[in-house]
Amino acid sequence: MVHILGTLLPEKQLVKFALTHFYGVGHLTAARLCARTQIHDRCKIRELTPSQITSLTGFLSSPSTASTLPHFPLATPDYVPPRLSEPIPAAPRRPTTVDASNPEKELPGDKLRGLRIGAELRRDIRDNIAHLRNIGSYVGLRHALGFPVRGQRSRPNAHTARKLNRVVRYA
Amino acid sequence: MPSLATTRCSFRFTVPLSRSRPCLPPIGQTRGYVVRPGDTRKTALKTPQIRNSFKAKHAPASKKKAFATPPYTPMPTNQLTKSIFKTGERVELELPTFSPKVMNDDSVGRVLAFPKAKNEAMRAFGVPESALHDFRILSRPCSVVRDVTISTFNVLDAAGQKSSRDTRLMMTGPTGCGKSYLLLQTVEYAAHSDWIVLYIPRGLSLVDSSRDYAYDLRTQTYLQPEFSAQLLRRFLSVNERLTNMLKTREQVPLQGRSVPAGSRLTALVKAGVDDVNNAPVVLSVLIDELSQQSTHPVLLAVDDMQAMYGYSMYRDPHYRQIMAQHLAIPRMILQYASGKKAFPRGAVIGAAGTQHTAFKMPLELCEALGLPPPRSTGPYAKRSSDIVDFARGLQNLPVSPRMSVSEAASLFEVWMQDNALHTGQVRVDDELRSMPNDELFMTKYAEADGNPRAFVRNGLLATQSTI
Numbered sequence: 001m002v003h004i005l006g007t008l009l010p011e012k013q014l015v016k017f018a019l020t021h022f023y024g025v026g027h028l029t030a031a032r033l034c035a036r037t038q039i040h041d042r043c044k045i046r047e048l049t050p051s052q053i054t055s056l057t058g059f060l061s062s063p064s065t066a067s068t069l070p071h072f073p074l075a076t077p078d079y080v081p082p083r084l085s086e087p088i089p090a091a092p093r094r095p096t097t098v099d100a101s102n103p104e105k106e107l108p109g110d111k112l113r114g115l116r117i118g119a120e121l122r123r124d125i126r127d128n129i130a131h132l133r134n135i136g137s138y139v140g141l142r143h144a145l146g147f148p149v150r151g152q153r154s155r156p157n158a159h160t161a162r163k164l165n166r167v168v169r170y171a
Numbered sequence: 172m173p174s175l176a177t178t179r180c181s182f183r184f185t186v187p188l189s190r191s192r193p194c195l196p197p198i199g200q201t202r203g204y205v206v207r208p209g210d211t212r213k214t215a216l217k218t219p220q221i222r223n224s225f226k227a228k229h230a231p232a233s234k235k236k237a238f239a240t241p242p243y244t245p246m247p248t249n250q251l252t253k254s255i256f257k258t259g260e261r262v263e264l265e266l267p268t269f270s271p272k273v274m275n276d277d278s279v280g281r282v283l284a285f286p287k288a289k290n291e292a293m294r295a296f297g298v299p300e301s302a303l304h305d306f307r308i309l310s311r312p313c314s315v316v317r318d319v320t321i322s323t324f325n326v327l328d329a330a331g332q333k334s335s336r337d338t339r340l341m342m343t344g345p346t347g348c349g350k351s352y353l354l355l356q357t358v359e360y361a362a363h364s365d366w367i368v369l370y371i372p373r374g375l376s377l378v379d380s381s382r383d384y385a386y387d388l389r390t391q392t393y394l395q396p397e398f399s400a401q402l403l404r405r406f407l408s409v410n411e412r413l414t415n416m417l418k419t420r421e422q423v424p425l426q427g428r429s430v431p432a433g434s435r436l437t438a439l440v441k442a443g444v445d446d447v448n449n450a451p452v453v454l455s456v457l458i459d460e461l462s463q464q465s466t467h468p469v470l471l472a473v474d475d476m477q478a479m480y481g482y483s484m485y486r487d488p489h490y491r492q493i494m495a496q497h498l499a500i501p502r503m504i505l506q507y508a509s510g511k512k513a514f515p516r517g518a519v520i521g522a523a524g525t526q527h528t529a530f531k532m533p534l535e536l537c538e539a540l541g542l543p544p545p546r547s548t549g550p551y552a553k554r555s556s557d558i559v560d561f562a563r564g565l566q567n568l569p570v571s572p573r574m575s576v577s578e579a580a581s582l583f584e585v586w587m588q589d590n591a592l593h594t595g596q597v598r599v600d601d602e603l604r605s606m607p608n609d610e611l612f613m614t615k616y617a618e619a620d621g622n623p624r625a626f627v628r629n630g631l632l633a634t635q636s637t638i
Contacts, residue, residue, distance in 0.1 A: 031490070034486075038384060040485065041484065042381040042382075043383065072386050072487060074392070074497045075390065075391035075496075075497065075502070076557075077511075077561065078511075079391060081389050081391070084456075088388050091388055107489045108489045109488045
């Protein structure tokens with residue numbers, strides 16, 4: 001059994017499914033997390049190396065402060081690698097032309113840095129609902145009354161809304 | 172209990188207990204109708220006394236009866252004459268052994284069994300899933316020699332004297348026509364003809380994201396350490412005798428150690444097997460060393476080779492699909508298949524797989540082999556220049572979609588002798604026996620239109636559903 005950020009991940013489960021145990025991580029985000037840390041599709045939790053666990057933990061603990069991904073140049077058909085005894089040349093910089101009219105485009109792998117999971121995500125949801133209530137919006141009012149928010153019928157049904165909807169939700 | 176103790180002692184001296192003897196079933200009879208000596212109970216079990224009840228007060232004292240014979244004695248095996256009791260018998264097929272010496276035009280239509288040596292190529296490298304399915308059912312792995320088999324062997328014999336750049340073949344044909352079996356026969360033929368053989372029976376496992384991968388800045392590709400180590404281990408078990416004669420030309424620096432120049436190739440391969448992190452480097456150095464020697468011809472055989480020409484299921488850190496040419500081992504295969512690198516003596520042979528729909532033959536490969544495109548395309552269809560470059564010079568080796576009647580008949584006889592057919596029943600001596608006849612054979616051959624897989628799977632093995 002592997003613990004990552006206080007969440008127990010079953011060791012026989014595939015990593016791409018086990019990561020969905022985190023609040024805020026679904027199948028798509030889990031697949032992107034696996035790609036970012038170069039974990040293949042059929043990898044199980046018990047097959048993870050310590051370095052992979054460390055990189056996953058380091059990223060999930062604070063995605064916003066994670067470093068941007070380096071450029072991974074790919075070999076052309078005629079590329080000849082340097083000999084084993086020669087030093088490896090430094091990776092070339094990402095080939096982009098950045099100026100005022102063409103700002104640097106964020107690559108898909110770096111968009112994960114805006115990921116919010118666990119307690120941070122719950123806090124964001126609470127803050128959003130509290131903001132809607134503070135500005136006196138209809139949605140905030142419905143949260144406060146414990147009624148459905150998105151225009152559903154309230155005369156029959158609406159039991160889930162009556163049970164769960166409140167201003168301080170996910171506290 | 173003194174009476175029980177004496178009974179047990181007498182029992183021990185008259186009939187020795189054989190609890191330490193392993194209970195192995197006799198050969199030819201796997202059902203439980205066997206009398207194992209020393210395993211019969213001579214005395215009845217002691218029944219527990221019922222206390223504090225009416226029955227206990229008035230229950231008569233139970234007498235311990237020693238049975239002359241146990242109440243249920245299994246029948247002696249010599250009385251089990253019905254054929255239903257002999258279904259557990261597994262008689263291995265007696266077939267001539269596959270060998271390069273018996274391969275000539277007279278062998279066409281004969282079924283030959285693969286050898287059972289410990290370092291056999293198909294045992295070490297594995298077999299494709301379609302062949303594994305058949306070999307698990309058959310009592311002995313075997314295959315039928317077809318006319319295309321002999322012609323392929325002739326091509327291989329000629330390739331042994333020239334560069335692999337001149338012999339780069341791709342076996343093609345409709346699904347189930349026998350491409351994987353033909354490639355397996357080619358690998359066995361080469362291994363028994365003193366070739367150095369590197370065989371990948373399931374090329375899809377290289378590109379379906381089932382093994383670990385890691386980016387390497389030196390080669391600018393994604394390495395596959397676990398697969399490289401497994402491939403080295405299998406290569407060593409098959410080719411150890413031949414690689415022992417070859418030596419490295421230069422020193423090879425590895426993580427934590429280095430292999431000095433002049434070492435045997437076997438030592439280099441073992442260095443890669445011992446440490447998974449060194450396996451990718453060792454594999455690439457090994458292939459380079461083999462491409463510089465001309466002592467032994469080298470065969471690089473890959474099944475599902477069409478999967479190397481396209482996108483894999485791996486994703487880079489930006490979640491973009493990685494092309495197979497940017498994975499280390501597929502790139503090595505593409506370089507030798509395209510002629511960019513070559514063995515001084517040898518061949519590169521691949522077989523196109525048709526089972527996995529995510530890895531179909533791409534348009535560029537179809538055009539290079541002269542095959543009709545997978546769908547209607549024109550000059551405006553997008554073609555990858557890299558894939559066109561890697562597919563250039565590959566020759567098509569078509570495998571006939573239909574077996575000949577004599578080849579199918581040999582296959583039919585093999586399955587019949589292995590008791591795989593359960594139809595054509597005839598009543599003999601008050602019991603039904605399966606007696607396949609020519610009519611059954613021609614029926615199944617016509618239903619399958621001579622396609623080998625359809626003939627065996629949907630024709631012969633499907634007869635079992637009539638039980």
